[in-house]
Amino acid sequence: MRKFKIPKPYTTTNKTIRFPDEVVAAVEEAIRGKDCNFSAFVIEATRVALENLREEEEASGEDASRGGRA
Numbered sequence: 222m223r224k225f226k227i228p229k230p231y232t233t234t235n236k237t238i239r240f241p242d243e244v245v246a247a248v249e250e251a252i253r254g255k256d257c258n259f260s261a262f263v264i265e266a267t268r269v270a271l272e273n274l275r276e277e278e279e280a281s282g283e284d285a286s287r288g289g290r291a
Contacts, residue, residue, distance in 0.1 A: 223272055227257045228265040 240248075245259075252262050 222276065223269055225266065225269050227252060227255050228261045229256060230258050230261045 248259055248262055252259065
């Protein structure tokens with residue numbers, strides 16, 4: 222599993238999404254004083270989450286195939 226790193230800003234496509242106030246506050250606290258903006262943080266967190274899901278799916282597929290060989 223890849224470790225989350227606070228990303229550098231990069232070009233993005235504008236999307237509108239609503240976050241709970243406490244999540245916004247927690248993200249803003251995490252990036253305070255860092256070379257990162259809210260969108261870049263959320264995008265990196267989403268990428269890590271998607272990568273983790275793929276790894277879990279691959280591991281589940283491997284577990285299922287091992288179980289079928291016994």
